[in-house]
Amino acid sequence: MKGIQGQVRTVVRDVWPTIESGRYAIKRVVGETVTVWADVFADGHDIVRAAIQYKHQSERKWREVPARLDNADRWTGTFTVEKQGWYSYRVAGWADSALYWQYGITKKADAGVDVTVELMEGIEFMSFLQKKTKGEEKAFVQECKKAFSDKENIDHAISLAKSERLTALFEAYPNRPFVAYNEGELRIYVDREKAAFSTWYEFFPRSAGKKGHGTFKDCINLLPRIEEFGFDTVYLPPVHPIGITNRKGKNNTTTAEAGDVGSCWGIGAKEGGHTDLHPELGSLKDFKKLIKEAKKRGIEIAMDYALQATPDHPWVKSNPEWFKQRPDGSIQYAENPPKKYQDIYPIWFETEDWKAMWQEFLDVLLFWIDQGINVFRVDNPHTKPFRFWEWIIDEVKKKHPDVLFLSEAFARPAVMQELGRLGFTMSYTYFTWRNSKEEIIEYMNELTTGATSESFRPNFWPNTPDILPFPLQNANEHQYVTRYFLAATLSSNVGVYGPVYELMVNTGLPGKEEYLDSEKFQVSHWDWDMRTPVTQVYTVVNHARKAQRALQRTNNIRFIDVDNDQLLAYLKTGDDGSKVLCVVSLDGHHAQAGQVRLNPGDIGKEGHEAIELHDLRDDHRYTWHGDSHFVMLEPSAPYHLFVLS
Numbered sequence: 193m194k195g196i197q198g199q200v201r202t203v204v205r206d207v208w209p210t211i212e213s214g215r216y217a218i219k220r221v222v223g224e225t226v227t228v229w230a231d232v233f234a235d236g237h238d239i240v241r242a243a244i245q246y247k248h249q250s251e252r253k254w255r256e257v258p259a260r261l262d263n264a265d266r267w268t269g270t271f272t273v274e275k276q277g278w279y280s281y282r283v284a285g286w287a288d289s290a291l292y293w294q295y296g297i298t299k300k301a302d303a304g305v306d307v308t309v310e311l312m313e314g315i316e317f318m319s320f321l322q323k324k325t326k327g328e329e330k331a332f333v334q335e336c337k338k339a340f341s342d343k344e345n346i347d348h349a350i351s352l353a354k355s356e357r358l359t360a361l362f363e364a365y366p367n368r369p370f371v372a373y374n375e376g377e378l379r380i381y382v383d384r385e386k387a388a389f390s391t392w393y394e395f396f397p398r399s400a401g402k403k404g405h406g407t408f409k410d411c412i413n414l415l416p417r418i419e420e421f422g423f424d425t426v427y428l429p430p431v432h433p434i435g436i437t438n439r440k441g442k443n444n445t446t447t448a449e450a451g452d453v454g455s456c457w458g459i460g461a462k463e464g465g466h467t468d469l470h471p472e473l474g475s476l477k478d479f480k481k482l483i484k485e486a487k488k489r490g491i492e493i494a495m496d497y498a499l500q501a502t503p504d505h506p507w508v509k510s511n512p513e514w515f516k517q518r519p520d521g522s523i524q525y526a527e528n529p530p531k532k533y534q535d536i537y538p539i540w541f542e543t544e545d546w547k548a549m550w551q552e553f554l555d556v557l558l559f560w561i562d563q564g565i566n567v568f569r570v571d572n573p574h575t576k577p578f579r580f581w582e583w584i585i586d587e588v589k590k591k592h593p594d595v596l597f598l599s600e601a602f603a604r605p606a607v608m609q610e611l612g613r614l615g616f617t618m619s620y621t622y623f624t625w626r627n628s629k630e631e632i633i634e635y636m637n638e639l640t641t642g643a644t645s646e647s648f649r650p651n652f653w654p655n656t657p658d659i660l661p662f663p664l665q666n667a668n669e670h671q672y673v674t675r676y677f678l679a680a681t682l683s684s685n686v687g688v689y690g691p692v693y694e695l696m697v698n699t700g701l702p703g704k705e706e707y708l709d710s711e712k713f714q715v716s717h718w719d720w721d722m723r724t725p726v727t728q729v730y731t732v733v734n735h736a737r738k739a740q741r742a743l744q745r746t747n748n749i750r751f752i753d754v755d756n757d758q759l760l761a762y763l764k765t766g767d768d769g770s771k772v773l774c775v776v777s778l779d780g781h782h783a784q785a786g787q788v789r790l791n792p793g794d795i796g797k798e799g800h801e802a803i804e805l806h807d808l809r810d811d812h813r814y815t816w817h818g819d820s821h822f823v824m825l826e827p828s829a830p831y832h833l834f835v836l837s
Contacts, residue, residue, distance in 0.1 A: 197370065199369070199370045200370045200371070200372050201234045201235050201236070201238070201287050201370065201372075202232060202233070202234040202240060202285040202286050202287055202370075202371070202372035203231075203232070203233055203234065203285070203372060204230050204231070204232050204242075204283050204284075204285045204372050204373060204374040205230065205231045205232075205374075206230060206231045207228065207229075207230040207283050207374045207378065208228070208229050208230070209226075209228070209643075209646045210376075210378055211613060211643050211646060211647055213375070213376050214376040214377050214378045214379060215613075216613035216614070216647060217278070217379040217380055217381045217613075217647075218379075218380050218381075218646040218647060219380070219381055219383070219387075219612075219617075219646065219647055219649060220273050220380055220381075220382050220383075221382060221383050221384060221385050221387050221388045222273065222274065222275065222276055222382055222383075222384060222385060223272065223273070223274070223385070224272070224273060224382075224388075224767075225270050225271065225272050225273075225767075226246075226270065226271055226272075226273060226279075226281065226380060227268060227269070227270045228244045228259075228268070228269055228270070228271075228281060228283060229259075229262070229266055229267060229268040229269075230242070230259075230266075230267055230283040230285075230374060231264075231265045231266055231267075232259075232265060232267045232283065232285035232372075233265040233285075234285075234287045236287075237292075238287040238288070238289070238292045239287070239288045239291040239292045239295060240265075240285060240286070240287055240288070241258075241259075241285070241286060241288045241291070241363075241366060241368075242258075242259040242261075242267035242269070242283060242284060242285045242286075243256045243257065243258050243259050243269065243283075243284045244256065244257050244259055244269035244270075244271060244281060244282075244283060244284075245281065245282050245283075245284055246271050246279055246280065246281040246282075247279065247280055248273075248274075248275050248277060248278070248279055249277050249278040249279070249280075250275070250277070254282075255271070256284075257269045257270065257271045258363070259283070267283070267285070273380060273382045275382065276382050276383060276384055276593040276594075277381075277382060277589075277593055278379060278380070278381060278382075279379065279380040279381075279382060280377060280378065280379055280380075281378050281379075281380065282373050282374055282377075282378060283373065283374045284368075284371050284372070284373055285371070285372045285373075286366070286368040286370060286371045286372065287370070288362070288366060288367075288368070289317075289367065290317045290320075290362045290366070290367055291359070291362050291363075293310070293313060293314060293317060294353060294354070294358065294359060294362065296310065297310045297311070297314070297350070297353050297354070298353070298354045301350045301353075301354065307346075307350065307353075308343060308346065311339075311340040311341075311346070311349050311350070311353060312340060312341065314336070314340045314353055315337055315340050315341060317362070317367065318333050318334075318336050318337035318340065319337070320365075320367045321333045321361055321362075321365055322334065322337070324365040325361065325365065329361060332357060332358075332361075333361065335352065336349075336352045336353070336358060339352050340352075340353070381589075381615070383593075383596065383617060384593070384594055384596075386424075386425075386492070386567075386596060387596055387617045387618065387649065388649065388684055388685070388744065388745060388746075389684045389685065389737075389744040389745070390424060390425050390596075390618075390651075390684075390685050390686075391422060391423045391424050391425060391680070391685075391686055391687075391734050391737060392423065392425040392426075392427050392494070392598075392651070392653075392685075392686065392687030392688070393418050393421070393423035393425070393426055393427070393687070393688060393690045394426075394427040394428075394429070394656070394657070394687060394688065394689045394690055395414070395426075395428075395689075395690050395691055396428075396429055396456070396657075396711050396715075396716070397410070397411050397428055397429075397431055397473050398453065398456070398470075398472070398473065398715050399691070399711055399715055399716045399717065399718065400413070400414055401717070402717065402720075403717065404715075405453070405472045405473075405715055406473070406715070407472070407473055407474045407478065408473055408474040408478040408479050408481070408482045409474060409478060411426075411428075411482050412481065412482050412485050414720060415485055415486055415489055415491065416489070417720060418489075418491065418690075419489040419490070419491060420731065421727060421730040421731050421734060422730060422731055422733075422734025422735045422737070422738060423491065423730075423734060424490055424491055424492065425491065425492050425493075425494050425567060425687075426486060426491055426492070426493050426494065427494040427496075427567075427569050427598075427687065428493065428494065428495060428496065429456050429457070429496050429657065429712075430456040430457055430459055430496045430498055431456070431469055431470055431473055431479070431495070431496075432456070432459045432460070432464070432465065432466060432468055432469065432470060433459070433460060433461035433462075433463035433464050433465070433468055433469075433470050433471070434453065434454045434455070434456055434458050434459070434461055434470060434502070435454070435458045435459070435460050435461050435502025435503060435504035435505065435535060436454075436461060436502075436504055437502060437503040437504050437535070438458075438502070438503065438525070438534045438535040439452065439454035439455075439458065439535055440452075440454050440455045440458065440534070440535050440713050441713065442709065442713050442714045443701070443708065443709060443710065443713060444710070444712075444713055445713075446534055452713070452714070453713075453714060453715055454535065454713065455533075455535060455712050455713055456470075456712070457496075457498055457500070457533075457536065457571065457712070458502045458533075458535040458536055459498060459500065459501060459502060459505060460501045460502040460504050460505020460506065460507070460508070461502065461504045461505075462504065464506065465501070465505050465506045465507060466556045467555075467556055467559045467560075476563070479563070480563055480564060483563065483564040483565070484564070487564075492566060492567050493564075493565060493567070494565075494567035494568065494569055494598070495560055495565050495567070495568055495569070496568070496569050496570075496571055497556075497557065497568040497569065497570045497571065497597075498570075498571035498572070499539050499553060499571070499576060500526060500533075500536045500537065500538060500539060500571075501515075501536070501537050501539070502535055502536060502537065503523075503537060505537070507552075508537065511545065511548075511549065511552075513540075513543050513544070513545045514539055514540055514543055514545065514549050515537050515538075515539070515540050516538075516540035516542075516543075523537050524538075525537065525538075526538040528572070528575070538575070539576070541576060541577050541580065550580060550583065550584065553580075553584065554584050554587055554588070557584070557588055557595075558588070558592075561588070561592050561595060566592070566594045566595050566596065567595070567596045567598070568595070568596070568597050568598070569598040569600055570597055570598065570599055570600060570616070571600050572600060572601065573599050573600070573601050573611055573616065574599075574601040574603040574607050574608070574611065578610060578611070578614055581611065581614050581615065581616070582614040582615060585597060585614065585615035585616070586615060589615070596617040596618070597615070597616045597617045597618075598616070598617065598618050598619070598620070598651060599611045599612070599616040599618070599619040599620065600620050601619060601620065602620060602622075602659075608621075608648070609643075609644060609647065609648050612647045612648035612649065613647045613648075617649060618649040618650065618651045618685050619648060619649065619650060619651060620651060620653060620656075621635075621639070621650045621651065621652060621653075621683075622635065623635065623650070623652040623653070623654075623678075623679060623682070623683070624653060624654060624655070624656075624659055624661050625661060627663055627778070628757075628778070629757050629758070629759075629760050629778060630757075632678070632682070632760060633751050633760075636682060636749060636751075636762075639746070640746060640747040640749060645747050649685060649746070650683050650685065650746060651683065651685035651686065651687055652678075652679035652680070652682060652683035652685070652686050652687070653679065653686070653687045653688060653689070654672075654675040654676055654678075654679050654688060654693065655688065655689050655692070655693055656689050657689055657707070657710065657711060657712050658706070658712070659705050659706070660698065660700045660705055660706060660707045661705055662700075662705060663675075664698055665698050665699070665700040665705075666698055666699070667696070667698055667780075668780050668827075669696065669725050669726070669780075670777075670780030670781075670827045670828075670830050671780050672693065672694075672696050672725075672726050673725055673726060673729045673830060673831070674776055674777070674778065674780070674830050674831065676688060676693070676726065676729050676730065676733070677729055677733055677774075677776055677830075677831045677833075678760075678776060680733045680734065680737060680743075681733065681737075681743060681762075681764070681772075681774045681833070682746070682749065682762070683746050684737075684743065684744050684745050684746045685746070688730075691716075691718040691720075692707065692711070693726060694722075694724050694726040694727045694730070695718065695719070695722065695724065695726075696724070696726065732808060732809060732833065733833065736772075736808045736833055736835075740766065740770050740772050740835060741766030741767065741768045741770045742764040742765055742766035742770040742771055742772040743764060743766075743772055744766065745764075745766070745767075748764050748765050748766065748767075749762050749763070749764055750762065750763045750764075750765075750794075751763075752773070752788060752789065752790055752794075753788075753789040754775070754786045754787065754788045754789065754823070755786050755787050755789075756784055756785065756786030758777060758778050758779040758784040759775060759776070759777055759778070759784050759785075759786045759788075759823065759825070760774075760775070760776050760778060761773065761774065761775045761776075761788050761790075761823075762774050763790070763794065763795070765795075770835070771795050771835070771836040771837075772833065772834065772835055772836070773788075773790065773805070773832070773834040773836055774831065774832070774833060774834070775788060775823055775825070775831065775832040775834070776825070776830060776831040776832075777825035777826075777827070777830045777831070779827070780827050780830070781827060782827070783824055783825065783826045783827070784824070784825055785822065785823065785824035785825075786822075786823060787820045787821065787822060787823075788820070788821045788822075788823050789819060789820050789821075790803065790816070790819065790821060791819035792819070795836055799819075802815050802816065802817050803815070803816040803817075803836060804836070804837045805834040805835070805836055805837075806834065806835045806837070807832050807833060807834055808833040808834075808835060809829070809831060809832060809833050810829070814834075
């Protein structure tokens with residue numbers, strides 16, 4: 193019997209959203225709503241009420257919004273998260289004796305039953321309301337209290353007891369001495385807006401120049417171009433010193449030739465490690481200037497956070513216990529079969545010195561945060577302990593809530609989702625390999641429904657330095673245009689490995705989804721002045737994303753029926769009422785036509801009203817009537833980006 197409040201008669205069950213009964217937090221950004229529902233019921237026939245209570249980590253008192261009864265015992269309420277950081281929320285349920293009294297006296301009075309005693313019972317409820325009300329409300333309560341004891345004017349007393357005004361007071365000031373709550377603590381982590389809406393552009397700083405080895409100063413010169421295309425995040429692969437021992441040559445050969453620069457993920461050399469910069473890129477002062485100049489253009493610099501080391505890394509000498517030695521005294525290089533990384537030593541997280549190691553890895557992040565970095569792309573997090581990520585992300589967020597983490601984990605779905613639950617802001621996805629209409633719809637439904645939608649934020653990339661998918665190899669312009677269009681309109685977080693994408697560099701290693709002459713292992717030189725149909729789709733779509741709230745979220749998608757398997761149509765609706773209809777052809781060789789079945793009622797119009805459409809692709813305007821609309825797309829103009837009104 194210990195701990196039981198015997199008078200509580202209400203039960204709260206099946207709360208949503210929760211992830212594993214509150215073990216993990218759901219995700220939101222500042223200004224978003226949280227809609228919570230639960231089954232709330234009690235024994236007997238009393239009137240049950242429910243509310244959603246919530247508070248920010250900085251608050252001591254719970255705030256509350258009323259819940260509405262949707263059907264049977266299902267109650268729903270919505271609140272808005274206003275600050276970054278942690279929120280707690282819970283569902284409260286109670287048997288409302290005051291409303292039940294009002295319901296009972298109304299039924300009896302309407303049936304002609306004497307309610308003198310019931311009116312006297314109502315005096316107790318009025319005494320409670322007297323303590324809660326002021327002004328006109330208090331005067332009304334006093335009138336009710338007096339009338340309920342006046343046996344000479346029963347009709348007036350009954351009229352007051354049945355009144356909507358009294359109902360409103362009961363609802364505004366509930367008397368609930370015995371309240372039930374859901375079990376367990378439910379939490380939300382609230383990030384800044386960029387966690388839900390970001391547009392990434394990746395390039396290698398060492399390839400930023402027109403000749404020779406690029407520098408941070410060359411990167412600054414590229415910022416106007418990146419701003420023109422509408423990107424707000426520049427992701428730089430590792431910018432640290434690169435090891436000499438076992439350095440990789442061009443095309444990932446195991447022997448480097450003279451002048452080979454190696455893989456920038458081979459971190460660590462005599463010049464330093466994870467808190468140092470490659471000397472050929474420039475100084476820390478140069479790097480901080482790049483951060484500053486990017487910020488002026490509304491662009492953030494994202495750094496790579498790769499926990500690995502070359503044999504030349506300072507950690508290998510200072511902390512050899514962080515690397516597992518084999519029986520012969522050697523250290524096994526990193527592998528991710530079938531890929532091998534002979535130039536890299538993996539970190540041994542099972543070392544007895546794990547506490548000092550974890551602190552060092554945290555210090556690396558804090559160092560770059562102090563330089564002005566608030567976004568990190570994390571390399572292969574699925575190969576490090578889950579508990580480590582939960583700890584380090586939480587430690588960073590305590591003092592630096594603006595920091596965001598992108599998980600580069602192309603792993604099993606359960607592993608990727610676990611990383612999202614542990615605190616990663618967003619993640620790479622399988623979009624890279626979803627190409628058919630059926631595959632895309634199925635994958636989007638997987639990402640935007642259920643528990644996955646509450647903890648896993650997708651970031652769609654059509655390519656990366658590691659991945660040249662087979663459909664992009666030797667592909668035509670249509671494929672490059674549509675894949676970026678799809679990525680940037682399906683997902684509110686999107687990224688692209690830029691220069692090779694817009695220049696349609698599409699030759700892969702035979703039989704592999706990897707680039708021939710990959711920039712990972714050599715300096716490349718690009719025509720940064722060139723504009724292509726791909727840079728045009730960057731510009732059109734990215735600026736539309738900035739202007740249209742509907743494109744700034746992922747889970748607000750609804751697929752629209754179109755009678756052609758080569759045409760995909762979907763509607764996105766913003767919380768400001770904006771509506772964007774995307775129609776795209778998946779066929780790069782033939783014109784495709786079909787009927788898009790969009791009813792005016794689907795966008796909040798009357799059935800007889802016209803739908804006005806503004807196509808941002810070519811600035812044309814259309815008017816649709818009815819609920820079936822003919823669309824035809826050519827390979828040279830493979831998409832419509834309609835703003836609806």
